[in-house]
Amino acid sequence: MKNFEVEFSSDRNIRIEQGQSLLEASLAAGIPHFHVCGGNARCSTCRVLILAGKEQLSTRNEKEIHESADAAVKSGYEILENLEQLNRDYFTKNFDQRINLGISIHTGTVVAGEIRIGNKKQLLVMGYPVNVAARLQNATKELNNNFIISSEALEIPDKLLSDYPSSVIHLRGIAEPVNVHLLGRSYENGHT
Numbered sequence: 001m002k003n004f005e006v007e008f009s010s011d012r013n014i015r016i017e018q019g020q021s022l023l024e025a026s027l028a029a030g031i032p033h034f035h036v037c038g039g040n041a042r043c044s045t046c047r048v049l050i051l052a053g054k055e056q057l058s059t060r061n062e063k064e065i066h067e068s069a070d071a072a073v074k075s076g077y078e079i080l081e082n083l084e085q086l087n088r089d090y091f092t093k094n095f096d097q098r099i100n101l102g103i104s105i106h107t108g109t110v111v112a113g114e115i116r117i118g119n120k121k122q123l124l125v126m127g128y129p130v131n132v133a134a135r136l137q138n139a140t141k142e143l144n145n146n147f148i149i150s151s152e153a154l155e156i157p158d159k160l161l162s163d164y165p166s167s168v169i170h171l172r173g174i175a176e177p178v179n180v181h182l183l184g185r186s187y188e189n190g191h192t
């Protein structure tokens, strides 16, 4: 079996066996590591930032993929809730106006990195899934639903999300129709 040496920044180097998770190895070595759900891909508290050697990581397992979709959905709802509060406490109150927002979630392999423009750093994400996500975001208007997720992003059927209505849409410049779940609310009923 293969062994790897992993350096925990600001801590020490430990040996990890092939197939062992970073969480299991760090705990076995006595390195404090939050793990509220016990490493079951439910809470994100064990998340680590890989500074180098990403190519040595195994591909994400089903649980981890599911966790990413859950985290993205949670973030989307938080954004909409915060915007609702801002609308209520500021825009509606002071200007009798609201700001609307449409959110879409999709998945796929992308190229991501930071670029420097002048002295500002910006995160740049490129690739076909980004185009699909942007068109899905646009489609929130056509579907009159402010939060949608592609079935592909769910990958593993989630009991909770499968209760939401779904729709098949055709996106400009994208050959295959995309199946989406509608997680949000109508633009017209004044949620956003």
Ligand code: FES
Pocket: 034, 035, 036, 037, 038, 039, 040, 041, 042, 043, 044, 045, 046, 047
């Ligand atoms: S401990 Fe890792 S996701 Fe919960």
